[in-house]
Amino acid sequence: MIEVKGLYFSYKRKEVLSSIDIKVQDGEIVSIIGPNGSGKTTLLRCINKILKLKKGEILIGGQGLEHISLRKLSTLLGYVPQRETTSFPFTVFEIVLMGRRPYITWGVTEYDIEVVYETLRMLDLDSFSNRFFDELSGGERQRVLIARAFAQQPKALLLDEPTNSLDLKHQLEVFDIIRDIGKKKGVSIIYAIHDLHLAARFSERVIMLKNGRIFADGAPESVITAGNIRDVYGVEAYTDSNGGSFHIVPLRALKKEER
Secondary structure: OEEEEEEEEEEOOEEEEEEEEEEEOOOOEEEEEOOOOOOHHHHHHHHOOOOOOOEEEEEEOOEEHHHOOHHHHHHHEEEEOOOOOOOOOOEHHHHHHHHHHHHOOOOOOHHHHHHHHHHHHHOOOHHHOOOEHHHOOHHHHHHHHHHHHHHOOOOEEEEEOOOOOOOHHHHHHHHHHHHHHHHHHOOEEEEEOOOHHHHHHHOOEEEEEEOOEEEEEEOHHHHOOHHHHHHHHOEEEEEEOHHHOOEEEEEEEOOHHHO
């Protein structure tokens, strides 16, 4: 379980997150939504120990984050950033193999190789294994980074706009894969995501941020409502969750005096 207690974070004097309290259970799928600048990416980076907390506490499996080494943390959390570039000519196979780094001591084992190939197959990247990472399209690179995170065999996966560079078909495929693997292996999934439709469809729970604070937290249909979209995004919208599906139709951006 991941538990965030009273989290506060600022960049110099600019407050980014304040009074954040979250519990994510084992195997739970959670989306974090909110406008640009609401603190979604910062929250993931705090959980992953990339950023140092100003106030508050983060517990992973009941243990304080400050007491967990980076190597150990890499076996507990997998992290997929919005984008990543490398100037070195690594192949796709080598990039995904890097996900095994926390487990490698004296050398790469047959099991490490097996995990990499299994992960490549899961994300339909078999034919890419010998291609160079820097020669791939943005969408292909993102799938490789997701594969690398899964190769870590983490207890929880943090994804920052994981399908940002993917076309519609691959967006749905990747979200299906992530959800299925998460449920099959009991991996907690936390997305930071802009697309409200994807958040509603592929999450069990949605956390909506506004100005660095939690505005709403609950089931998708109780959080992604016309009223909340109006208050948080400044957009008039129509929402409908009838028939087991969820629809969001943005109607118009509200003027400042209408908010």
